[in-house]
Amino acid sequence: ALRVGPLSVRVVRLVGADHMTTTCDPLVHPEYAERAVSDLLTVLHDPRDLIELGRLSLESCPSEVLRHGLLTSPAVGSVTVYDDPLPQMVVDLPSDVDTYLARLSRRERHNIRKENRRLNREHLVVRADALTDRDHYSAMDEFIELHQREWVAKGRRGHFAEWHDARAFHHAFASVSAGASRLRLRAIRADGHLMAMSYAVRFGCRMHYLYSARSLDPRWHFCFPGRIAAYDLIRTAIAEGATLLDFGLGDYEYKAKLGARRVPLHHVLGVRAALASRARGAVLRGLALSHDLVGYHLWYLNLSRYVPAWRGSLYDGWIHTRMWPNDAPALKRLVCRSRRRETNRDEIDDES
Structure with missing residues (x-):
């Protein structure tokens, strides 16, 4: 009731x-x-x-x-x-990254390649699963803290403070998902500094994006860390053989530029x-x-x-x-x- x-x-x-x-x-x-x-x-x-x-x-x-x-x-x-009022955004994934990039606009494809080349040229960049060298609890804590710092800096409370027990729920969800080999916590570090993370789960042929977080350090503004993290997750999904990326609820223009269609x-x-x-x-x-x-x-x-x-x-x-x-x-x-x-x-x- x-x-x-x-x-x-x-x-x-x-x-x-x-x-x-x-x-x-x-x-x-x-x-x-x-x-x-x-x-x-x-x-x-x-x-x-x-x-x-x-x-x-x-x-x-x-x-x-x-x-x-x-x-x-x-x-x-x-x-x-x-x-x-809002659509679901999804990306239909091909079998390889080159085909995916070919579907994007010329400008978006150029921006992605330029930003990644410059980032790799000027910094020591490591794109990896955050669960490789740590347990899921500490990895989720790192993601939550990065996410909260980003939103608090913008004068907002952030998802993990706005929703009751959100932190406890996502820790429990991450534990269950990690146990079933479904959890995907991607971390991008440049010169040892955490630049961005993405949080997703994999079910069958679908990758479900949940949240992303990025550093607001001005040294990374040239490469738009949010887009770098989203592209990294898309590459990961394609490499794993996923055929669809569920990009979440909401009408986000940057997701549309990354190839998402509105459902x-x-x-x-x-x-x-x-x-x-x-x-x-x-x-x-x-x-x-x-x-x-x-x-x-x-x-x-x-x-x-x-x-x-x-x-x-x-x-x-x-x-x-x-x-x-x-x-x-x-x-x-x-x-x-x-x-x-x-x-x-x-x-x-x-x-x-």
Whole structure:
């Protein structure tokens, strides 16, 4: 049950079927998707108010198929498909680096080669797996500290301070991933100084980028450490035989320049036919949109910058109710601008 103040709403969310790390596409052939969703409802013995499938890239299952699957249950009264304001970015990887570079624009290809040549010529550069000579815990600590220093220097709290227990979660996730030989922590050092790191996991033929971190030392500004780290991860993925790099959620222009395509994301939300469920869902939706607009976009992303001592971490009320995109036209424009500014604000220095 999802509790927001006195309101209690029973919610089913599809998890553990990731097509990419920030999406939850059902891993089922489209021909059988409607039946699979219908079967999902039959195993839910206790009644629920809401059923959320998302974020969905819909590359494996069209939204109408999932919608019809939910509507096969007489208990489901309505199903709505929402578009997410931000896309998923993915890079289709060829079998060799030269073919990958040939797909980029002439300018981007020139910049990558020029920066790497100059870096190698003027400095002793080591690009290596950070797990080669240390345990995953100390390697993750090094990554987290570099990531936090970067964001604190920009007047931000950084992911590992903004989200509750993020540090503990990623240490645990790294431990499990390292044990399964899936963890990829790449470190780039120049003259013994840590310049940039990338954090990813490998599942089958896919490499999933999670985060990157870079030094803000001005001596490295000539080579754009963020782009150097991203290119290093792409080379690593190609060398391992991966066919797709999941570059994460968000509309980042520098990722597009590195060959990423934008995959639209969607949410499929079913509401139980019972009047009480529809009423609880409507109240929760109003609270969710208020949390998103006032608590996150107005306060957290904008006003709190002027009173950083009051900012704190992202609060549970916003995190737990992120099921509805803001679909009122004026609010949607504000949210899209806010989210795009959030994803692009700190990427300008990665572009030439």
